[in-house]
Amino acid sequence: MVRKIVVIGSGAAGMTAASTARRIDPQAEITVLTEDEHIAYSPCVIPWVLEGLTDWDSIIMHDPEYYRQERGIEVLNLTKVSAVDSVAKTVTAGGKALPYDSLVLATGGTVFVPPIPGKDLGNVFVVRTINDGKAIEAALPSVEQVAVIGAGVIGLEIALSLQKSGKQVTVVEMMDQVIPRIFDKDMADPVQNYLQSQGVRFLMGCPIRSVQGEGKAQAVQAGEETIPCQMVIFATGVRANLEIPRMMELDIGSLGAVQTSPTMQPYRRGRLVPDVYLAGDVVQCQSAVAPGPTMSQLGSSAVRQGIVAGSNAAGSHATHGAVASPWVSVIGDLQVAGTGLSESLASWYGLKAVCGKAKGHSRARYYPGGSPYTVKILVDPSSRLIIGAQMMAGEDLTGRINWLTAAITERVCIDDLICRFENAYCPPTSMVRDVALAAADDALQQLKRLTC
Numbered sequence: 001m002v003r004k005i006v007v008i009g010s011g012a013a014g015m016t017a018a019s020t021a022r023r024i025d026p027q028a029e030i031t032v033l034t035e036d037e038h039i040a041y042s043p044c045v046i047p048w049v050l051e052g053l054t055d056w057d058s059i060i061m062h063d064p065e066y067y068r069q070e071r072g073i074e075v076l077n078l079t080k081v082s083a084v085d086s087v088a089k090t091v092t093a094g095g096k097a098l099p100y101d102s103l104v105l106a107t108g109g110t111v112f113v114p115p116i117p118g119k120d121l122g123n124v125f126v127v128r129t130i131n132d133g134k135a136i137e138a139a140l141p142s143v144e145q146v147a148v149i150g151a152g153v154i155g156l157e158i159a160l161s162l163q164k165s166g167k168q169v170t171v172v173e174m175m176d177q178v179i180p181r182i183f184d185k186d187m188a189d190p191v192q193n194y195l196q197s198q199g200v201r202f203l204m205g206c207p208i209r210s211v212q213g214e215g216k217a218q219a220v221q222a223g224e225e226t227i228p229c230q231m232v233i234f235a236t237g238v239r240a241n242l243e244i245p246r247m248m249e250l251d252i253g254s255l256g257a258v259q260t261s262p263t264m265q266p267y268r269r270g271r272l273v274p275d276v277y278l279a280g281d282v283v284q285c286q287s288a289v290a291p292g293p294t295m296s297q298l299g300s301s302a303v304r305q306g307i308v309a310g311s312n313a314a315g316s317h318a319t320h321g322a323v324a325s326p327w328v329s330v331i332g333d334l335q336v337a338g339t340g341l342s343e344s345l346a347s348w349y350g351l352k353a354v355c356g357k358a359k360g361h362s363r364a365r366y367y368p369g370g371s372p373y374t375v376k377i378l379v380d381p382s383s384r385l386i387i388g389a390q391m392m393a394g395e396d397l398t399g400r401i402n403w404l405t406a407a408i409t410e411r412v413c414i415d416d417l418i419c420r421f422e423n424a425y426c427p428p429t430s431m432v433r434d435v436a437l438a439a440a441d442d443a444l445q446q447l448k449r450l451t452c
Contacts, residue, residue, distance in 0.1 A: 003028040005313050006091050006098055008081055008244060009106030010034035012042070012299050013280030016306030017104045017313065018073050024314035032067070032075045033093050038130045039064060039075060042299060046133040047154070050140075051161035056130055084248050086276065102275050102313035105245065105258075105266075106306065109238035109281035109297060118211030124232045127158060139231060144168060147220045147229040149208050151178040153329040153336070155235030156191070159200050160332050169200050170229065172222045174207040182327070183336065184343050186357075187376055187390045194334050203227065238297050240282045248276075255293050257284040262319040264309040277313050279305035288322035288409045289340045289387045290349035296325040326405040328398050333371075337401040340388035340408045341378060353378040353387060354450065356414075356443025360435035362393045364427035371395055375439040377404070377414070381450055384413040389436070396429065400436060414443050 005028050007018045018032050032039075040061040048054055064075035076093070083092040090097040111126035113119050123143070125136050144167065148159045151173035163169045173180070177188040178195075192202060206223035213219065217232045240257035251267040253259035258266050264277045280302040287294040301323060311318040326339035346353040356377045363370030371394025378388035389404040391397050407417055418441060423434040 003101045003315065004099055005030045005102045005104070006100040007032045007104040007106060007310075007313075008034075008091065009104075009108055009280065010036055010039035010075065010077065011106060011108050011280060011302060013108070013302035013306040013309070014104065014106030015040050015067075016303045017106060017277070017279055017310035018067070019071060020307050020310030021102075021104075021314040022071050022073060024311055024316050028314060030073045031098060032073060033079050033081055033091065033098075034075070034077050035080050036129055037078055039067075039077060041130060043128055043130075043133075044154075044299060046127055046130070047157035047161040049133055050137060050158070051164055056134065060130070081244060084244060086248055086273065089275070100275075102277070102315075104309050104313050105276065105278045105282060106280045106302075106309070107241040107244055107282050110241050111234055112237050112239045113234045114208060114236065116208060116210050118213065118217070119234075121211055121213050121232075122216035123230060124211055124217050124234070126234050127154060128238075136231070136233065140165070140167070143230040145170070145227075145229040146231045146233065147172060147217075147222075147227050148233045148235055149220070150235035150237065151175070151180070151192075151202070151204075152235060152237065153179060153327070153331070155233075156195060156331050157329065158233055158235060160195060160198060163198055163200050164332075170203060170227050171195075171200060172203045172206055172208055172220065172227070174205065176205045178202075179336065181344055182338050182342055183390055184355075184376065187336070187374070187392060190374075190392060191331065191334065191336055195331070198332060238281055240284075242282070245278075245282065248273075250276075253284040253293055255284045255295055257295060258282055259284060259293075260320075262321070263312050263317070264305055264320055265312075275313075277309035279309040285320075285325075286322040287349075288324045290346075290351060292349060294323065294325065296323045298325060298327060301325065322409070324405045324408045326401050328401055333394055335391075335393055335395060335397045337391045337397040338389065339401050339405040340386070342388060342390065343378065346378065346387060351387065352381055354381045354443060354446045355379075356439045356441065356446055358435050358438035358442055360431055360438060362395050363429060364431055367427040369428075373435050375400075375435045377436070377439045377443045379414045379443045379447065381447060384415060384447065385411055386414055386417060386440075389439075391436075400434070404436060414440055414447070418444060 067073040209221040281297040308318040308320040328337040362373040373393035
């Protein structure tokens with residue numbers, strides 16, 4: 001019989017799962033259900049569209065017709081799932097019950113908006129979908145001042161993009177640093193300084209208390225300060241979208257996302273649920289560094305998980321390993337990146353960290369066009385394993401952070417990184433010895449001081 005596969009969600013995880021299932025089972029009937037109007041696009045690009053560096057059409061990879069014609073996948077957009085019956089194995093959407101042999105839940109996440117007065121006023125936005133971005137774009141001509149709530153990487157990218165577009169932007173953050181939790185303060189402060197040099201104002205250590213206005217936003221109250229603005233953008237983090245998992249009574253993990261096995265199968269009352277797989281922002285992962293769960297709400301993680309979920313939904317057997325969650329962000333002329341644990345995350349897991357740090361250049365000093373380049377490496381003093389890394393430069397951080405991610409996931413100790421790991425050298429691309437190795441040297445010296 002022809003296998004029937006239903007995928008709920010059309011983001012990176014869902015469309016990857018559908019395409020992977022098609023590759024493995026050319027005969028399967030595959031249907032994707034999504035509430036979104038647009039599919040197969042990256043929401044990460046929204047800040048740069050608002051800045052005018054690209055356009056909405058360009059960031060949409062494919063439309064439903066493409067999947068129908070080229071891959072034999074039926075995509076039903078603007079379609080809400082109202083019920084899932086895992087006993088009868090049906091999904092009800094648009095008043096119709098669709099039978100399935102395998103079900104993939106890739107329902108993603110939703111932007112967390114604190115329950116404060118005024119959050120539902122006009123010109124108050126989140127940044128999650130293309131339609132969110134278009135709504136912001138449509139409102140911008142009548143706006144002079146913008147308050148961005150949250151100083152994570154998305155908030156900072158949005159803030160700088162709107163500042164470059166001629167708006168007066170204030171970033172409000174309840175913590176005392178930008179990029180909290182995943183970046184340490186000594187690395188984060190230069191990022192904030194750079195944005196301030198570009199005209200972005202910051203209000204740090206101030207929780208948002210209310211949005212004020214008549215019909216539309218006119219100000220925000222943060223701490224004891226009132227900030228005039230005609231637009232408010234919440235970039236306050238993403239929570240797993242648990243509407244359907246809760247409907248199916250799936251087990252929710254300690255981090256507020258669905259707990260899954262390595263095959264991306266969920267549990268119900270501690271037992272694996274057959275023929276159901278999850279991927280993307282809705283799941284929690286196993287950390288490759290610490291003995292416990294972590295969240296990895298990244299496009300790269302969604303694709304990896306989507307491949308596993310789609311493979312298994314089509315009858316194959318694939319597993320998903322532990323994650324170090326490498327990330328990189330471009331904020332104007334600055335790139336920042338991280339992998340594994342920061343000092344604060346290490347402390348949260350009950351781990352101690354010894355830190356090594358070094359500064360240099362992204363290219364040979366005598367070759368034009370390079371930029372200052374800083375690397376911080378975190379080491380567990382008991383095992384000497386590398387447990388985290390952070391970087392900041394003007395260029396070329398992706399390959400470098402991937403390099404240290406491999407060291408973390410392969411459980412490389414700091415001694416081996418120094419003795420065995422090599423870096424390619426060419427004056428237009430690197431120093432003869434990468435700054436990451438100099439940071440490793442410094443970490444080794446810090447370890448030696450501990451034993452003295």
